[in-house]
Structure formats: C-alpha cells, structure tokens
Amino acid sequence: MRYSKALIPTVKEVPSDAEIPSHQLMLRAGLMRKLASGTYTYLPLGWRTLTKIMNIVRQEMNKSWAQEILMPAVQPMELWETTGRNIDYGPTMAYFTDRHGRKNVLAPTAEEVVTSIAAGEINSYKQLPINLYQISFKFRDEFRPRFGVLRSREFIMKDAYSFHSDEQSLDETYKTMYETYKRIFSRCGLKYVIVEAESGEMGGSGSHQFTVPCESGEDVIVQTEDGSYAANIEKAPVDALPAKTVNKDYKPIEEIHTPNQKTIEEICTFLKASAKEMIKTLVYKSGNDLILALVRGDFEINPEKLRCTVGKSIELADEATIKNLTGAQVGFAGPVGLTSKINKLIIDHSVLTIEAGITGANKTDYHIKNVVPGRDFPLTGNNIIIADIRNAVEGDTYKGKKLIFKRGIEVGQVFKLGTKYSAKLGAKFLDKDSTEKPCIMGCYGIGINRIAASAIEIFHDNDGIIWPISIAPYEVIITPAGNSEELSAAAEKIYNELMACGVEVLFDDRDARGGVKFKDADLLGIPIRITIGAKSLAENNAEIKLRREKEITKVPLAQVKEKILQLIEKLKAEQNVDA
RNA sequence: CGGGGUGUAGCUCAGUUUGGCUAGAGCGCCUGGUUUGGGACCAGGAGGCCGUAGGUUCGAAUCCUAUCACCCCGACCA
Numbered sequence A: 001m002r003y004s005k006a007l008i009p010t011v012k013e014v015p016s017d018a019e020i021p022s023h024q025l026m027l028r029a030g031l032m033r034k035l036a037s038g039t040y041t042y043l044p045l046g047w048r049t050l051t052k053i054m055n056i057v058r059q060e061m062n063k064s065w066a067q068e069i070l071m072p073a074v075q076p077m078e079l080w081e082t083t084g085r086n087i088d089y090g091p092t093m094a095y096f097t098d099r100h101g102r103k104n105v106l107a108p109t110a111e112e113v114v115t116s117i118a119a120g121e122i123n124s125y126k127q128l129p130i131n132l133y134q135i136s137f138k139f140r141d142e143f144r145p146r147f148g149v150l151r152s153r154e155f156i157m158k159d160a161y162s163f164h165s166d167e168q169s170l171d172e173t174y175k176t177m178y179e180t181y182k183r184i185f186s187r188c189g190l191k192y193v194i195v196e197a198e199s200g201e202m203g204g205s206g207s208h209q210f211t212v213p214c215e216s217g218e219d220v221i222v223q224t225e226d227g228s229y230a231a232n233i234e235k236a237p238v239d240a241l242p243a244k245t246v247n248k249d250y251k252p253i254e255e256i257h258t259p260n261q262k263t264i265e266e267i268c269t270f271l272k273a274s275a276k277e278m279i280k281t282l283v284y285k286s287g288n289d290l291i292l293a294l295v296r297g298d299f300e301i302n303p304e305k306l307r308c309t310v311g312k313s314i315e316l317a318d319e320a321t322i323k324n325l326t327g328a329q330v331g332f333a334g335p336v337g338l339t340s341k342i343n344k345l346i347i348d349h350s351v352l353t354i355e356a357g358i359t360g361a362n363k364t365d366y367h368i369k370n371v372v373p374g375r376d377f378p379l380t381g382n383n384i385i386i387a388d389i390r391n392a393v394e395g396d397t398y399k400g401k402k403l404i405f406k407r408g409i410e411v412g413q414v415f416k417l418g419t420k421y422s423a424k425l426g427a428k429f430l431d432k433d434s435t436e437k438p439c440i441m442g443c444y445g446i447g448i449n450r451i452a453a454s455a456i457e458i459f460h461d462n463d464g465i466i467w468p469i470s471i472a473p474y475e476v477i478i479t480p481a482g483n484s485e486e487l488s489a490a491a492e493k494i495y496n497e498l499m500a501c502g503v504e505v506l507f508d509d510r511d512a513r514g515g516v517k518f519k520d521a522d523l524l525g526i527p528i529r530i531t532i533g534a535k536s537l538a539e540n541n542a543e544i545k546l547r548r549e550k551e552i553t554k555v556p557l558a559q560v561k562e563k564i565l566q567l568i569e570k571l572k573a574e575q576n577v578d579a
Numbered sequence B: 001c002g003g004g005g006u007g008u009a010g011c012u013c014a015g016u017u018u019g020g021c022u023a024g025a026g027c028g029c030c031u032g033g034u035u036u037g038g039g040a041c042c043a044g045g046a047g048g049c050c051g052u053a054g055g056u057u058c059g060a061a062u063c064c065u066a067u068c069a070c071c072c073c074g075a076c077c078a
Helices: A022-030 A042-062 A077-083 A086-093 A111-121 A169-187 A265-270 A302-311 A321-324 A349-353 A420-425 A446-457 A485-500 A512-522 A535-536 A557-575
Strands: A032-035 A039-042 A074-076 A094-097 A105-106 A130-139 A152-163 A193-196 A206-213 A221-225 A230-232 A254-257 A279-286 A290-295 A345-349 A356-363 A365-372 A384-387 A401-418 A426-429 A437-438 A439-446 A474-480 A506-507 A528-531 A539-548 A553-554
Touching: A022 A032, A022 A446, A039 A042, A042 A130, A042 A152, A042 A446, A077 A086, A077 A105, A077 A111, A077 A446, A086 A230, A094 A130, A105 A345, A105 A356, A111 A130, A111 A420, A111 A437, A111 A439, A152 A446, A169 A206, A169 A439, A193 A221, A254 A356, A265 A365, A279 A302, A279 A321, A279 A553, A290 A302, A290 A349, A302 A349, A302 A384, A321 A365, A345 A349, A349 A384, A401 A420, A401 A446, A420 A439, A420 A506, A426 A506, A439 A446, A474 A485, A474 A512, A485 A506, A485 A528, A485 A535, A485 A557, A512 A528, A512 A535, A528 A535, A528 A557, A553 A557
Parallel strands: A193 A230, A290 A345, A345 A384, A474 A506, A474 A528
Antiparallel strands: A032 A039, A074 A105, A094 A105, A130 A152, A152 A439, A193 A206, A206 A401, A221 A230, A221 A401, A254 A365, A279 A290, A356 A365, A401 A439, A426 A437, A528 A539, A539 A553
C-alpha cells in the first residue's frame, strides 16, 4: 500500500475523552473513530488488524474441527423468553419493536439461536459431537461504555457452541478448545493468564477465563504466589481465618442507640469501633426463600460464591422485604432472633473470628453489642451453613499460599453449559439405548476487538504502538528519507520485490520530511522498518530497524528482500510457542 | 438511575465570572517560496448560526428556562 493513497489519519494530540493507552493510540494512529458512545468506525488500519485476528481465530478453530456458520444479529424476543435470559440480561439487552409490534433482540450472544438450530437438525447421537462457531457483531446496551473498545456497545465476538451426547465428550471438546485458545492468543502475541471462573448467568459447571494482565483491565484476577492456582475474583477461594473459641463469659447483649447510622463505616465512626468487630448482615431472596448472609464488617459478600453455596440464583432483597422481615428500616438487620423467620442462614468463616461483636438490632436506629456467635445466634442447624462467601482481599491465603491480585482484560472464556439451553429449547437426540436426551453443551467466546486493544495495552511506548507481527496492520514499512529520484527508485524497487513475495508492505511515498515519516512509523507500530537515505544509498545499503528495538542494521540493497523474509519468519516463530 | 463536568474551526482548547468593536490561539488543511535523517520556516489564505429550541435585553458564546449529546465517579454488570 502506498501511504499517499491510504486513509491513515494520525493525530498528535490526544483526544480528551480517551484515558487508557489503547484507546488513545487507536485514535491517534488512525485505527478508528468514534461514532457515538460505545460505537466505533474501524478505518483501514484498524480493520486490517481485526481481520488478521479473525483469520488466526478462524484457522485455529477450523483446525480443531469447529465449523463456521453465521447467525442473525436480529433475533425474536420470544426465543429469549423461553430460556428466561431476557430477564437475566435485563436492560443490557438492546432490542427494537418492528412495524408489526414484534420485539427483536440485537444479539448479545447466540446460545438460543444455535440451540434451536440443533433442535431442528440434530436427531441422533451419530451426529454428535459437533462444534459450530461464528464471528459476528454483538450488541450490549452497556450501562456505561468506556475504555474505547474494551467495553463498547457493539463489538466483534467469536462464539462457538458444542453439542455432545455425554459428559466425557464435552470434557474432550472443552479441553480441545482450551488448547485452541492457547494457540490463538499465543499467535496473536499476547501474554495471558488462564484463570478459573464462575459461569454466572451462562449456567453450567465449569469455566476458564483467558485474561491479559494489565493496569487498565476491568477484571481482577487472583493467583497464589507460586502461580500454581489462578482464579478471577468472583471465584477465588480463601482459607478460613483462625476462628476464636468462646472461652470466657461475655457480657450479655446490650442495645445501643445508633440514630441514622446505617453503613458499617458510619457505625464504626459513631461507636469508635473497628469494622472487624461488626457482623454485616445482608438479606437475599432466592425465589420465595429468604436467605440471611453474614460476613465480618471489613469484608464484602461475594454474590457468586453465595449463589454457589445456596445452589440457586439469588438477588438482594428489596426494601419492603427487609422491613417486613426485620421490622426495621434497611441498615439495622442482625442475625439475633431472626433465624426462625428465614429459610437459610449462610455464615462466612470470617464471622467466627469475632468473639463479641456488634450487629443490627432489627429495630430502627438501634444496634446491639456483645453479640457472641454461637451464644446469641446458632452456628449449627439444618438450614445453617458456614462457608466461604466473601471476596478475597490482600493478605488472604489459599491452601496456605499468599494470594496476589492483578488487573486484567478478559479476552476469552470457555464454559461447560450442560443442558440448560438444550432442555428448554428441545435440542434432544436419540441415544444408543433408544432414549431421548437433551444435548450436553459447551460454549466458547473470544472478544476480537479486545485482543487488539489488549495487545496495545501491553505493547506500546511513548512513541506509539508496538504490534506483534501476526496482528500488525502491515508487516513492513518503507520510509525513504529524502526525495531524490534515485532514492525513490530504490525504495520503489524494494517495495515491488517485497510485494511480489506476498509481504504486507506500507510504502511511505509521501512528500514529507524524514522526521514526519519516522514519527508516524513509530506511532503506527509496524514491526519492521526499512529506511533508505542519501547516505545509505551512496553505500548501496538500506537500514533495517525493528520497532521494538533501538539498533539499526545496514543491509546491502540486493539482500534486503532475503533479510526481510527471514526476519518475518523469525518474528512469527516467536509467537507460536503454544502452536 | 444517582452525583459531578463539558458542548466555541477538522483536532486540542481560550473567551462565559462582570452581556458591548468584525469570536480567538495552537495543531491540521489550501497557495507560493525556502527546506528535507526524528513531527521545519516565511508569506498569504480557506474554514464557526458558539450543541439545539425558546426567553430576557437596544444588544447574548456570555444571563434565564427547557432539551439533546458526550465524558468522569458510583450503584454491582458477564
């Protein structure tokens, strides 16, 4: 490509609404422009990178016997109502009403559609397993789009769905996809961490997340210090803190007047107490069941862990339910005297570190102190579970190993889904034993745009992007420094030679000063730069420089082609460690 | 949805407090010239209903009302 003909609108100034490096650089290097909040137009360079990522994904998926299909972005709302996921997604789901009054969902994902395909086309175990995928736009009406393409309302996702006749087959494909993902992210040049994850709303039994560690990531990942275990914060288990045993007589419970002190922080300040003495009490609902969850005041309840402990989906109780249960305003709930009115009491291990604590009195504007777990509310019983239901924090251990926290960008996730969708949508097959069974499913997602953005997050410097060669918009940029006819002719010759070899070359043929071309080349992040100047031309040399390195190598003009081909091979090979 | 902020040239922003010449700067763009290895210089030039709609006033970018868009923080979203 000739630079003079290309639309590569680089800018010097950083747009004011871009905060993280990838967002700033994608705008500055002319990869994309914003159309509206959370929606972007990809310009030629940005689209070339996305195309290259998609091709890598496609190649590796095909290699693993997945078959590419394309499903509609517009899906009938009825389909979502059958699985109830319209409610799970809630306002995040974008939809429109058509002229006939039908509601149409702009697909945030495609489990329902692909399962209905399976329902129609899969009849026998002989057709299984099968793995179908697509690469397409997805839509989510995010409550707050941000960080450029990291959280946008419209994005490109590779989503794959596998169907199986038994668990073992699912495990095999899950493992295959896991390995496929490793190859994909390695080929894209990313440094990633694989963490155990919760499957959350997706339903199902097992999940791993592929995460690129970096400062601007929105996910928190937790690793043991020896690296032997990693999970995201929703999942990360913690060792129980040493429990205190009750070994003396504590004073009886005493009511204290705490007018309008509702949050842990307010009460601590008001009573000059530590949050470690507080028993935080939260009321959850699961269907018609009421669940009381207790955690020490300085910790946070982890809703995912709580959901797993309960075994059913849960939600925070509304104000009316809490008032009805406790007889008090929200903010004064406590476990004492409440256990007979609820269906389940879930106590976090941390509560057992409290000898005599403070908690709500179930009476507006009152708390109680000298509350002894085991004395003033039961720790054992039919509906009482002591479990790990809090978020891991700095200082926690798991299996005795210190936990380390990092931020990261989620670029992919694999799930074992089970039969949640197939059962509801009638995706059944006839097994060997002539019984009809729902397909067992897995699903596997990759955020294409996030791969591009996270690559920039981890590979950039003050001058611009430093693309891994596999996803760089061009492999080589030629920057003639000077504009004599001999010089242009020499550059042109190299350009033609490399093009003939199938190398992706950007030829900076603009009538600009050297400095301008160098600055743009650095900003764009093309991995290999070939420069010819008057001096080097006189010596019959060209200069070759890698974007990521400082050194410049002089190479005789006649050998440039060979040298470049070798370099490209070498750089690509570096990224194929998992292939 | 709650709290805060911003809308002025293609981009980044002054000007608004205290209403008053023809609305400004830098970058970018066009013309001519000098330059040409790390974002050159000189001269000339194009480009704005001051987000939108009302209102107050002799007079509004500036004051008032409404509305829209965008950004930041937070409610717990996979």
